[in-house]
Amino acid sequence: MTNAPALTSDQIPPSYARCFQADCPKADTCARFLAGKYIPTGKVWGDAVYPTARQGNTCTMYKQTRVIRAAYGFKALFAEVKQKDDTPLRNRIKAYLGGNTTYYRYHHGEKLLTPEQQDWIINLFRRAGYTEELHFDGYRELYDFSPT
Incomplete structure:
Protein backbone atom coordinates (compact mmCIF):
# COMPACT_ATOMS: atom_id res chain seq x y z
CA MET A 1 0.00 0.00 0.00
CA THR A 60 -16.95 -14.22 6.78
CA MET A 61 -14.50 -12.13 8.82
CA TYR A 62 -12.69 -10.51 5.89
CA LYS A 63 -12.29 -6.75 6.19
CA GLN A 64 -10.63 -4.83 3.38
CA THR A 65 -7.55 -2.92 4.53
CA ARG A 66 -8.17 0.78 4.04
CA VAL A 67 -6.52 3.99 5.08
CA ILE A 68 -9.01 6.63 6.12
CA ARG A 69 -8.91 10.35 6.77
CA ALA A 70 -10.19 10.39 10.34
CA ALA A 71 -11.39 13.62 11.94
CA TYR A 72 -11.72 15.13 15.39
CA GLY A 73 -12.95 18.34 17.01
CA PHE A 74 -16.18 20.30 16.58
CA LYS A 75 -15.16 23.95 17.18
CA ALA A 76 -14.86 24.71 13.46
CA LEU A 77 -18.28 23.18 12.76
CA PHE A 78 -19.99 25.23 15.44
CA ALA A 79 -18.11 28.48 14.70
CA GLU A 80 -20.92 30.02 12.61
CA VAL A 81 -23.90 28.19 14.13
CA LYS A 82 -26.74 30.36 15.44
CA GLN A 83 -27.32 30.15 19.18
CA LYS A 84 -30.81 28.67 18.69
CA ASP A 85 -29.30 25.77 16.67
CA ASP A 86 -26.28 25.10 18.87
CA THR A 87 -27.84 22.93 21.58
CA PRO A 88 -30.12 20.87 19.29
CA LEU A 89 -27.24 20.11 16.88
CA ARG A 90 -24.84 19.29 19.71
CA ASN A 91 -27.42 17.01 21.36
CA ARG A 92 -28.06 15.13 18.10
CA ILE A 93 -24.33 14.55 17.65
CA LYS A 94 -23.97 13.39 21.27
CA ALA A 95 -26.85 10.94 20.81
CA TYR A 96 -25.37 9.66 17.54
CA LEU A 97 -21.90 9.16 19.04
CA GLY A 98 -23.15 7.54 22.24
CA GLY A 99 -23.37 10.27 24.86
CA ASN A 100 -21.55 13.15 26.52
CA THR A 101 -18.32 11.38 27.40
CA THR A 102 -17.90 9.88 23.95
CA TYR A 103 -18.71 13.23 22.32
CA TYR A 104 -15.88 14.91 24.24
CA ARG A 105 -13.47 12.09 23.42
CA TYR A 106 -14.12 12.78 19.71
CA HIS A 107 -13.90 16.51 20.33
CA HIS A 108 -10.48 16.27 21.98
CA GLY A 109 -9.06 13.76 19.49
CA GLU A 110 -8.98 10.80 21.89
CA LYS A 111 -11.31 9.03 19.45
CA LEU A 112 -11.38 9.72 15.73
CA LEU A 113 -14.40 10.00 13.45
CA THR A 114 -14.59 7.61 10.50
CA PRO A 115 -15.53 9.02 7.08
CA GLU A 116 -19.04 7.59 7.56
CA GLN A 117 -19.45 9.39 10.89
CA GLN A 118 -18.10 12.59 9.36
CA ASP A 119 -20.66 12.36 6.54
CA TRP A 120 -23.50 11.84 9.02
CA ILE A 121 -22.48 14.90 11.04
CA ILE A 122 -21.87 17.11 7.98
CA ASN A 123 -25.28 16.09 6.59
CA LEU A 124 -26.89 16.99 9.92
CA PHE A 125 -25.50 20.52 9.58
CA ARG A 126 -26.60 20.73 5.94
CA ARG A 127 -30.15 19.69 6.84
CA ALA A 128 -30.13 22.49 9.44
CA GLY A 129 -29.23 24.99 6.69
CA TYR A 130 -25.47 25.26 7.21
CA THR A 131 -23.57 24.66 3.99
CA GLU A 132 -20.47 26.90 4.09
CA GLU A 133 -17.06 25.86 5.45
CA LEU A 134 -18.13 22.60 7.07
CA HIS A 135 -15.02 20.91 8.41
CA PHE A 136 -13.66 19.42 11.59
CA ASP A 137 -10.81 20.83 13.66
CA GLY A 138 -8.23 18.29 12.56
CA TYR A 139 -7.60 15.20 10.48
CA ARG A 140 -5.28 12.20 10.60
CA GLU A 141 -4.53 9.51 8.04
CA LEU A 142 -4.75 6.07 9.65
CA TYR A 143 -5.70 2.46 9.10
CA ASP A 144 -9.36 1.63 9.65
CA PHE A 145 -9.73 -0.92 12.41
CA SER A 146 -13.42 -0.31 13.05
CA PRO A 147 -15.30 -3.54 13.86
CA THR A 148 -17.26 -3.70 10.58
Missing part, protein backbone atom coordinates in the same frame (compact mmCIF):
# COMPACT_ATOMS: atom_id res chain seq x y z
CA THR A 2 1.68 3.22 -1.16
CA ASN A 3 1.81 6.27 1.12
CA ALA A 4 0.31 4.27 3.98
CA PRO A 5 0.79 5.76 7.44
CA ALA A 6 3.14 4.04 9.87
CA LEU A 7 1.41 1.38 11.93
CA THR A 8 2.11 0.30 15.50
CA SER A 9 0.33 -2.20 17.72
CA ASP A 10 -1.11 0.54 19.95
CA GLN A 11 -3.18 1.86 17.00
CA ILE A 12 -5.15 -1.40 16.84
CA PRO A 13 -8.02 -1.72 19.34
CA PRO A 14 -7.23 -4.39 21.97
CA SER A 15 -10.45 -6.29 21.19
CA TYR A 16 -9.92 -6.28 17.41
CA ALA A 17 -10.10 -9.86 16.07
CA ARG A 18 -6.77 -10.70 14.46
CA CYS A 19 -6.11 -13.33 11.82
CA PHE A 20 -3.02 -15.48 11.41
CA GLN A 21 -3.91 -17.47 8.28
CA ALA A 22 -1.06 -16.62 5.93
CA ASP A 23 -2.29 -19.14 3.38
CA CYS A 24 -5.60 -17.29 2.92
CA PRO A 25 -5.95 -15.90 -0.63
CA LYS A 26 -7.17 -12.58 0.81
CA ALA A 27 -4.47 -12.20 3.49
CA ASP A 28 -2.58 -9.48 1.59
CA THR A 29 -5.61 -7.17 1.58
CA CYS A 30 -7.20 -8.08 4.93
CA ALA A 31 -7.08 -5.66 7.87
CA ARG A 32 -7.47 -8.54 10.32
CA PHE A 33 -4.40 -10.31 8.93
CA LEU A 34 -2.48 -7.00 8.99
CA ALA A 35 -3.48 -6.59 12.65
CA GLY A 36 -2.21 -10.11 13.34
CA LYS A 37 1.29 -8.93 12.42
CA TYR A 38 1.22 -6.33 15.21
CA ILE A 39 0.86 -7.97 18.59
CA PRO A 40 1.81 -5.81 21.60
CA THR A 41 4.77 -7.03 23.62
CA GLY A 42 3.58 -9.25 26.44
CA LYS A 43 0.15 -9.97 24.93
CA VAL A 44 -0.35 -13.73 24.88
CA TRP A 45 -4.05 -14.12 24.07
CA GLY A 46 -6.98 -12.24 22.58
CA ASP A 47 -9.73 -12.23 19.97
CA ALA A 48 -8.85 -14.14 16.83
CA VAL A 49 -10.43 -15.24 13.57
CA TYR A 50 -10.86 -19.01 13.55
CA PRO A 51 -10.03 -21.07 10.45
CA THR A 52 -13.73 -22.01 10.24
CA ALA A 53 -14.50 -18.43 9.11
CA ARG A 54 -12.88 -19.27 5.79
CA GLN A 55 -14.78 -21.30 3.23
CA GLY A 56 -12.63 -21.74 0.13
CA ASN A 57 -11.73 -18.28 -1.18
CA THR A 58 -14.25 -16.41 0.99
CA CYS A 59 -14.09 -15.47 4.64
